[in-house]
Amino acid sequence: SQTIHQWPATLVQPVGSPLSLECTVEGTSNPNLYWYRQAAGRGLQLLFYSVGIGQISSEVPQNLSASRPQDRQFILSSKKLLLSDSGFYLCAWSTHSNQPQHFGDGTRLSIL
Amino acid sequence: GQQLNQSPQSMFIQEGEDVSMNCTSSSIFNTWLWYKQDPGEGPVLLIALYKAGELTSNGRLTAQFGITRKDSFLNISASIPSDVGIYFCAGHNAGNMLTFGGGTRLMVKP
Numbered sequence: 001s002q003t004i005h006q007w008p009a010t011l012v013q014p015v016g017s018p019l020s021l022e023c024t025v026e027g028t029s030n031p032n033l034y035w036y037r038q039a040a041g042r043g044l045q046l047l048f049y050s051v052g053i054g055q056i057s058s059e060v061p062q063n064l065s066a067s068r069p070q071d072r073q074f075i076l077s078s079k080k081l082l083l084s085d086s087g088f089y090l091c092a093w094s095t096h097s098n099q100p101q102h103f104g105d106g107t108r109l110s111i112l
Numbered sequence: 113g114q115q116l117n118q119s120p121q122s123m124f125i126q127e128g129e130d131v132s133m134n135c136t137s138s139s140i141f142n143t144w145l146w147y148k149q150d151p152g153e154g155p156v157l158l159i160a161l162y163k164a165g166e167l168t169s170n171g172r173l174t175a176q177f178g179i180t181r182k183d184s185f186l187n188i189s190a191s192i193p194s195d196v197g198i199y200f201c202a203g204h205n206a207g208n209m210l211t212f213g214g215g216t217r218l219m220v221k222p
Contacts (some may be wrong), residue, residue: 006154043200043214046197090154097208100145103154 002027006091006104014112019064019078020041021107023091026072031093034101035066038088051075051097086111118201118213123197124221125191133199133216134185142205144184145210149198158199159186196220 003026013019025031035047046059048066056066063082065073074091088108092101118135125131135144135198145163159170161177161184168175175186184203188195201213 015194041217043213046210053162092152092154098143098204100143100157102157103147106152106154109150 002062002093003044004091004093004102004104006089008107009080009105010108010110012110013062013081015083016080019076019089020080021076021089021109021110023076024073025093028072028093029097030071032097033068033100034092034094035074035076036092037041037088038096038106040088044090048076056103064109081111083111085109091100116201116203116211117211118216121214122217122219124219125195126221127192129191131188131191131195131218133201134183135201135203135213136183137203137211138172139205140179140181141211142208143204144175145204146173146175146184146186146201147201148198148201149184149199149200149215153159155200164191206207 006023032051034049036044037047038044048056048058050056050068053068053071064078088106090106091104094101116135116137145160146158148158149155154185158173159168159175164177164181165179168176172189177184196218198217200215202210204210
């Protein structure tokens, strides 16, 4: 069966520091991969999606970037974090863009 | 962009009650999905609907894909305490982009 792993589960970072969140999927090949941000008590905002290695689409201009160095690895990065980058970051995968997405357990990012 | 209007935003339940929530849109969707999110965790897929008029159950949960393809509802029968959480609807449009509703927060009556 397919599984999705995100780490770390929680992260506290100072303003201006870099960021790297990692997501990996097991049990499937060539998945679509997604990064979302969720503000407290709010809905999900799509940040990036990828349909293949090295292919990244950005939905919202921001201080973040994404990369897909391997088929089942998706990384969310920032060179300099802002206070507004705080939130709950979720990675998801799907077999195809018109199929249901399946989510990881998320990373709670707090910026001080 | 497309929006999904999910209601109610929040509701209190008493154990044993039936619960109903819905999502509506001004645009047509090709699939409707319902997720549940527990605190500190990612959303978990409950039900996926692929055809207009489709009615699908998953245990005490029942969801329907509206005939107009612009709405969907989720019912929970005989609620139990572990039903609390946030429920999200989501839909794929013609371009296969997934749009999420704002969520319905289910809480237990004190």
